[in-house]
Amino acid sequence: MDWEHNVSLQPYNSLGLPARARFFHQATKEVELLDDLRKVIKDKLELLVIGGGSNLVLARDIDGLALKVDLKGIEIVEENEKSATLRVAAGEPWPELVKHCLKRGFFGLENLSDIPGTAGAAPIQNIGAYGAELSQRLLSVSVIEQTTGSRQEIPAADCRFSYRQSRFKGLWRDRYLITAITLKLTKQPQLCLDHAGIQEAMPTHPGPEDVAREVCRLRRLKLPDPKLLGNAGSFFTNPVIEARQAKDMLAEHANLRMYDLGDGRVKLAAGWLVEQCGLKGIRRGSVGVHKEQALVLVHHGGGTGRQLLDLAEEIRTTVQARFGVKLEIEPRVVA
Ligand SMILES: Cc1cc2nc3c(=O)[nH]c(=O)nc-3n(C[C@H](O)[C@H](O)[C@H](O)COP(=O)(O)OP(=O)(O)OC[C@H]3O[C@@H](n4cnc5c(N)ncnc54)[C@H](O)[C@@H]3O)c2cc1C
Numbered sequence: 001m002d003w004e005h006n007v008s009l010q011p012y013n014s015l016g017l018p019a020r021a022r023f024f025h026q027a028t029k030e031v032e033l034l035d036d037l038r039k040v041i042k043d044k045l046e047l048l049v050i051g052g053g054s055n056l057v058l059a060r061d062i063d064g065l066a067l068k069v070d071l072k073g074i075e076i077v078e079e080n081e082k083s084a085t086l087r088v089a090a091g092e093p094w095p096e097l098v099k100h101c102l103k104r105g106f107f108g109l110e111n112l113s114d115i116p117g118t119a120g121a122a123p124i125q126n127i128g129a130y131g132a133e134l135s136q137r138l139l140s141v142s143v144i145e146q147t148t149g150s151r152q153e154i155p156a157a158d159c160r161f162s163y164r165q166s167r168f169k170g171l172w173r174d175r176y177l178i179t180a181i182t183l184k185l186t187k188q189p190q191l192c193l194d195h196a197g198i199q200e201a202m203p204t205h206p207g208p209e210d211v212a213r214e215v216c217r218l219r220r221l222k223l224p225d226p227k228l229l230g231n232a233g234s235f236f237t238n239p240v241i242e243a244r245q246a247k248d249m250l251a252e253h254a255n256l257r258m259y260d261l262g263d264g265r266v267k268l269a270a271g272w273l274v275e276q277c278g279l280k281g282i283r284r285g286s287v288g289v290h291k292e293q294a295l296v297l298v299h300h301g302g303g304t305g306r307q308l309l310d311l312a313e314e315i316r317t318t319v320q321a322r323f324g325v326k327l328e329i330e331p332r333v334v335a
Contacts, residue, residue, distance in 0.1 A: 012053045018304060019062065046063055055125065084104070093118060122134050130192075141153075198218070230300070239273075271294040
């Protein structure tokens with residue numbers, strides 16, 4: 001087994017945070033993953049699974065194995081005139097997968113264009129953007145159970161997907177290694193134009209390519225490129241609160257940004273809450289809040305995960321004191 005020793009994880013996380021792994025392996029085959037798991041169990045090592053590292057906050061070293069899942073392959077498992085079912089290996093880069101599907105005339109992922117990371121990580125937080133979520137297209141998740149090495153196919157219905165949530169992030173955290181996902185895509189475009197920003201820019205007869213192009217354009221406008229400025233996208237999830245609490249808040253803050261979920265709950269815009277506290281664009285040494293996007297924490301270089309988490313705590317405390325709302329951190333924190 002080819003494990004590298006004492007490896008810097010800085011190139012493997014989009015925040016560019018410094019951390020080292022005692023062992024590192026980039027696995028390109030399933031049998032390598034099984035070997036890795038066996039050794040991890042035998043030697044009682046800590047295991048950190050990494051995809052593209054775009055949703056990770058590394059605030060300490062890994063005294064074990066950092067395992068980068070790099071399985072590749074996109075296979076059409078079923079196709080008819082209406083739909084195509086694709087099995088996508090976990091290490092396939094998500095943005096390229098979306099482009100590949102569009103080119104083949106397989107639709108349904110266009111609103112999820114350009115979300116960084118890998119296909120294997122997509123079910124962890126049920127990636128979503130511009131009115132769409134992975135769960136709408138996902139049939140099942142192929143996994144290896146970390147402790148037993150047994151292969152399983154988990155139907156999407158068992159994953160309890162909701163807004164930026166799944167069992168992989170909750171009850172099943174660190175239980176499975178995801179090796180592939182199976183998606184069902186349509187051949188007839190069914191455009192999702194719910195998001196106001198997209199609708200405005202559409203031509204008279206829009207197609208999925210128009211949606212993808214507009215989503216990419218908006219994302220480039222709104223989000224910093226991690227290659228230029230370390231970040232993990234949205235750092236906090238939009239808080240979901242009881243409609244009653246929102247009504248009380250509205251009495252105090254007439255311009256409160258919220259979205260009615262229709263089930264007695266409302267979703268608040270976390271970025272708006274942060275911005276209202278005057279925290280947009282602040283800097284604490286090497287870390288800060290992005291000057292255009294209050295939901296994105298950034299690493300200017302030379303900082304640490306600890307500094308970033310201290311800033312996150314400062315933001316959470318300030319927002320809680322002002323609005324009585326608790327912000328939850330979206331990325332996986334290794335502290
Ligand atoms: C600029 C930017 C914009 C973003 N925009 C969005 C957005 O619009 N919507 C959205 O939902 N997210 C967004 N994100 C977050 C991120 O893109 C997603 O969470 C993505 O799915 C992470 O994929 P990854 O491969 O980089 O995962 P990683 O960061 O490598 O890992 C994230 C978590 O998944 C686990 N994991 C990774 N691969 C596997 C595997 N094969 N098996 C088991 N566990 C695994 C890791 O252990 C970790 O807990 C954004 C991030 C950035 C940097």
